[in-house]
Amino acid sequence: MQKTAKSLGSKKKAGARLRGHIWLDGSEGTFLGYGRVALMERIREYGSITRAAKALEISYRRAWVMIDSMNRQAPKPFVVTSAGGRGGGGTLVTEDGERAVRLFWKFHEDFQKFLEKEGNKLGVSPIKNKKEKK
Amino acid sequence: MQKTAKSLGSKKKAGARLRGHIWLDGSEGTFLGYGRVALMERIREYGSITRAAKALEISYRRAWVMIDSMNRQAPKPFVVTSAGGRGGGGTLVTEDGERAVRLFWKFHEDFQKFLEKEGNKLGVSPIKNKKEKK
DNA sequence: GAGCGTAATATACAATTATGAATAACGAAA
DNA sequence: TTTCGTTATTCATAATTGTATATTACGCTC
Numbered sequence: 001m002q003k004t005a006k007s008l009g010s011k012k013k014a015g016a017r018l019r020g021h022i023w024l025d026g027s028e029g030t031f032l033g034y035g036r037v038a039l040m041e042r043i044r045e046y047g048s049i050t051r052a053a054k055a056l057e058i059s060y061r062r063a064w065v066m067i068d069s070m071n072r073q074a075p076k077p078f079v080v081t082s083a084g085g086r087g088g089g090g091t092l093v094t095e096d097g098e099r100a101v102r103l104f105w106k107f108h109e110d111f112q113k114f115l116e117k118e119g120n121k122l123g124v125s126p127i128k129n130k131k132e133k134k
Numbered sequence: 135m136q137k138t139a140k141s142l143g144s145k146k147k148a149g150a151r152l153r154g155h156i157w158l159d160g161s162e163g164t165f166l167g168y169g170r171v172a173l174m175e176r177i178r179e180y181g182s183i184t185r186a187a188k189a190l191e192i193s194y195r196r197a198w199v200m201i202d203s204m205n206r207q208a209p210k211p212f213v214v215t216s217a218g219g220r221g222g223g224g225t226l227v228t229e230d231g232e233r234a235v236r237l238f239w240k241f242h243e244d245f246q247k248f249l250e251k252e253g254n255k256l257g258v259s260p261i262k263n264k265k266e267k268k
Numbered sequence: 269g270a271g272c273g274t275a276a277t278a279t280a281c282a283a284t285t286a287t288g289a290a291t292a293a294c295g296a297a298a
Numbered sequence: 299t300t301t302c303g304t305t306a307t308t309c310a311t312a313a314t315t316g317t318a319t320a321t322t323a324c325g326c327t328c
Contacts, residue, residue, distance in 0.1 A: 016159065016207075017158065017159045017160075018158060018159075018241065019156065019157055019159045020154055020155055020156035020157065021155050022152065023153055024150045024152060024153070024258065025150065025151045025152075025153045026149070026150050026151075031150050032150070048303090048304070049304080049305070050303085050304065058287090059286065059288070060305090060306095061306095064305080064306070064307090081304090081305060081306090082294085082295085083294040083303095084293075084295030084296070084303090084305080085294075085295045085297085085303095086302095086303095087296090087302085087304070088295090088296095088302060088304030089294070089295075089296095090303095090304070090305090091304090091305080103256055103258075106256065107152065107256060111154070111248070111252075114244075118241060118244055118245075121244075122237055122241060124158065124237075182275090183275070184273085192316085192317090194275090194317095194318095195277085195316080195317075195318090196317085198275080198277090202276095215274090215275060216274085216275080216325085217273095217274055217323065217325075218273090218274070218324030218325030219273095219324075219326040219327090220272095220325085220327070221272085221273065221274070221326085222274030222275080222325090223273075223275055223325075223326090224273095224275090225274090225275080
């Protein structure tokens with residue numbers, strides 16, 4: 001036990017960057033987060049859980065679990081599915097789902113601004129990323 | 135494919151709550167977060183990684199890895215260790231470490247305020263927890 | 269120099285989490 | 299009623315992460 005630091009360290013934490021994750025909690029834990037929003041956006045794009053999962057490079061099961069959890073926690077389903085029929089069926093995002101996606105991105109946007117301001121306020125490096133020129 | 139939601143769902147997401155995690159990133163990924171701050175606080179309390187880890191109910195290895203990672207990313211070590219000597223050795227938090235802890239809690243505090251405001255702004259339930267009557 | 273309790277380190281094992289493959293159910297359309 | 303591609307579901311396996319245990323190094327104290 002020794003070596004009490006005499007001079008204080010740099011105030012900027014040498015390139016440290018404030019980061020974070022945000023999400024909405026529901027009755028069963030996670031209700032809406034980055035993964036689920038991305039999934040809904042792909043479902044909107046492809047009309048299919050299978051293809052959306054492939055595009056996101058996650059397993060079908062994982063995608064299905066997310067949707068199931070989300071729908072059970074939502075007052076009304078965010079996506080509706082149908083098995084069988086023309087094309088085998090499909091999945092689409094409801095108006096409620098679309099609204100949830102917009103709400104989440106607004107939340108994210110505000111959060112990014114918060115991080116920016118906070119970084120200045122706390123004197124932590126505003127460095128955004130590795131390898132940025134200009 | 136059917137059943138387009140006709141009436142819009144509730145605006146409050148029925149008890150959904152905004153949540154999040156924050157941390158500081160460094161050159162190797164996570165630099166400072168809730169776990170590392172809690173660890174430093176316990177080290178300050180006990181003067182030992184072993185006892186701090188026990189108090190937090192994590193393995194010594196995990197605690198050590200956190201400290202090592204943190205110290206390597208910090209301009210100057212946040213904790214200093216010594217093996218051997220009176221009492222077998224020990225660990226203590228440096229002034230830089232203490233300052234980092236304070237900075238992180240300030241960050242956390244501001245973040246909680248942000249979540250509160252954001253919940254109001256977005257119209258997401260201000261409900262703090264399950265089981266509230268009235 | 270022996271004893272002590274700690275840090276430091278390696279490694280086998282446990283637990284958790286995600287994946288991939290397989291199968292059945294579905295329902296419109298030909 | 300057969301076909302088709304999707305959803306829904308199960309299960310074994312893989313990958314990841316954390317734990318428990320053992321061992322060595324350390325350096326003050328007696």
